[in-house]
Amino acid sequence: MTIILTRAYLAVTGYPQIGSGSLHIAHALYGGALLVAALVIEWAFLGSRARTTSVVVAGIGFGLFLDEVGKFVTKSNDYFYYPAADIMYLSVMLVVIGGQIIRLARKPTPHESLSNAADIAAQGIASGLGTSRRRVAAALIDRAESQGADPKTVNTIRELLSQCPDSPERILQMRLRIIRWIPSALLAPWCVTLAGWALVLVSLEVSLSSIFHVNFRPSELLFRDTHGGDDLLAISNNSYLVLSGATFLLAGFAMLARRRARQNQTGIIWPLQLLQAVAIAFTLIGAVFDFAQFGFGGLISLGIGLFTMAVIANETNTTIRGMTLKQRADRIRL
Structure with a gap:
């Protein structure tokens, strides 16, 4: 979000620079300063409020620093270096996914549960x-x-x-207010049904278009113009063939299992968890190639994927809230 807001502000204001003559104070420096400020907040204060504040400050600082990665990887200090969008995206995903893997690698031991409490x-x-x-x-x-x-x-x-x-x-109250602003239709089970089967159909179409080299992929319809040449297109087709084929099979299986669970009213959540994992993989991995081919235009397909993940997560959380406290404790990660 910081990167998007920064780029939008600079585009609207004509890319102003702080400094004069040979001096140019890049906003990456402000990002580094905010990262240091986040560390100081974490070290100097106790409590959840301080922790939340340090996370927000660090996130803004990391975004400001990362926004200028194009200058750091080119000899010409090119802020508009085209693959910079891919580098930014991969950097953020590495942090997010790496953190999730560490948190979800195994269930907490009794000592770890007590430590977290x-x-x-x-x-x-x-x-x-x-x-x-x-x-x-x-x-x-x-x-x-x-x-x-x-x-x-x-x-x-x-x-x-x-x-x-x-x-x-x-923060919870703010979250609940935001949820109340969301149309109830978007939180209904049919929305997950629509998003899930759309994922199945889109992955099938992408798989077939990659096999037959048809320029009719959804992202190409959205953005039209592509960059990177035939080599990148060939890599994209081969990668999408594997990714979309696996997505079609796993998402289809998850949707059928979810339908059966709803009919039997079993309350199991593994079909939703599988569907969400597939949606995450398809969205995040596919976005790598979309950013490489379309630059920041890849945010459109990423946004659609994030919406799909959000509606699935909402139904998953609703199901989890219906579990007993003991069942929910096994899923807690801090």
């Missing part, structure tokens, strides 16, 4: 706890206790949690 309690002592965070900590403690954690330690952390003052959950 203690961390929440420590933040709560510093800045208070909202209802949802308190429930998460309680679920972690109960999970650790059921798996044989030391009763004395469990009781100590539970007592510490009970001493945390209440605090309004402003």
